[in-house]
Amino acid sequence: MASSFKIGERFHEKVKGLLEGESSISSDLKEELEAVKEQSIPFKTVRKLHKLLQENGHPVYLHGLFEDSTLYLPEVITPPRNPQLVARLEKIKAKLANEEYRRITRNVNPQEINQNGTLADFGRQVRSVKAVVVTVFNFLVTVVAAFACSYLGSQYIFTETAARVIAAVIAASVVGLAELYVLVRTMEGDLGEP
Structure with missing residues (x-):
């Protein structure tokens, strides 16, 4: 002071x-x-x-x-x-x-830091890849089968090939959209679970 x-x-x-x-x-x-x-x-x-x-x-x-x-x-x-x-x-x-x-x-999990990972992690990754491959293959088979059935079935209705192809594309598109809707709802359900 x-x-x-x-x-x-x-x-x-x-x-x-x-x-x-x-x-x-x-x-x-x-x-x-x-x-x-x-x-x-x-x-x-x-x-x-x-x-x-x-x-x-x-x-x-x-x-x-x-x-x-x-x-x-x-x-x-x-x-x-x-x-x-x-x-x-x-x-x-x-x-x-x-x-x-x-x-x-x-x-922080020290096992996740490991670059090589564990066998359990590798098994989980293989299972998830396998599920995705099966889902994509199932989608393609369903759409191709719907196209084939519509093309062959439309021969009784249409005589021209162009009309049969258009009818088959429309039917395959409807089936593909329905399959995508079900796929998205299923994935939403899987992701929504805790």
């Missing part, structure tokens, strides 16, 4: 003029002002000087005296930290860091 001013040259000049021209200065204030040859003046002395200037009606104001001065703020000395406290804080920080690391990595 500030307790004094660091004074500048302007203060020295004005105080010197006051000391020479003023006879009503008390002896203790005069001694304090003469002792201010160093670079700081306490607030107590400044209050006495301010009171003297007010009583005698001097044209010099206090802010004019301290125009080039600054507050003297002593350096704050921080007490040394207790080594036991520092060690305890370090332990707590390490514990919190470990808990945070465990929380972040709790869902």
Whole structure:
């Protein structure tokens, strides 16, 4: 906390003029002002000087005296930290860091990190690929069979080949769309299960 001013040259000049021209200065204030040859003046002395200037009606104001001065703020000395406290804080920080690391990595499976994978993972992948291949093959066989049946069955209705092909394409498209609808619904059901 500030307790004094660091004074500048302007203060020295004005105080010197006051000391020479003023006879009503008390002896203790005069001694304090003469002792201010160093670079700081306490607030107590400044209050006495301010009171003297007010009583005698001097044209010099206090802010004019301290125009080039600054507050003297002593350096704050921080007490040394207790080594036991520092060690305890370090332990707590390490514990919190470990808990945070465990929380972040709790869902990491070390077997998934393995590049080769396990046999169980390989078996699951083969089964899923096999299911996809069977589904695609089933879709193609169904659409081709629907086309063939429609083409052969439409010979009793249409005599021209173009009409038979168009009828077969329409029937195969309807069967293919129906098959896709069932496939999507089945996949939705599989994906929706927990």
